[in-house]
Amino acid sequence: MMMRILLLVGLMLLTAMIQGCLPVVAAGVGTGVIISQDRRNNDVIVEDQNLESSIANELARDFPGVMHVNVTSYNYNILLTGEVPEENIKTEIGKVAASFKNVRSVYNELVVSKNSSLVSRSNDSLITSNVKLRFLNNDRFRPEHIKVVTENSTVFLLGLVSQTEADAAAEIASTTQGVQRVVKLFEYRK
Secondary structure (H helix, E strand, O other): HHHHHHHHHHHHHHHHHHHHHOOOOOOOOOHHHHHHHOHHHHHHEEHHHHHHHHHHHHHHHHOOOOOOOEEEEOOEEEEEEEOOOHHHHHHHHHHHHOOOOOEEEEEEEEEEEOOHHHHHHHHHHHHHHHHHHHOOOOOOOOOOHEEEEEEEOOEEEEEEHHHHHHHHHHHHHHHOOOOEEEEEEEEEEE
């Protein structure tokens, strides 16, 4: 039984690392390499992290316990994913996110539905991990230039990329097992 728990914890940590959730925890060790290869400057990276936590905290205060909302920020563009119980709450959440200083746009991909199950969320984490692993095995773009978010088997791709890089990433993501749809939210470089 203890071995199962340790294996589960190890898998959860691996998934978190692959999803990019741990560089904040591991600040200093590998973060410099990640930041140096990101096309955003350091100030933007830090502000994106601040926006994610600030918006999530405000939503938790304003809408306690009524929804499952994920906030992702990339280059001051906010992606909202998850489930909310009513259309008016979805709209209000979008307005809250847009009200933050420096936010350039809000992609409100929230769905009016009951909260997703732990199994569904675990499946989404697995899909994200699989997409990122497949990104590692390509020679058309650098995987660290693209942020991957999965919600209800839909993969959202964000980043500062060329059209060629965007097309390659979307093709890889769309052919990954379990992916039902791919949404490109890229900013295009010349």
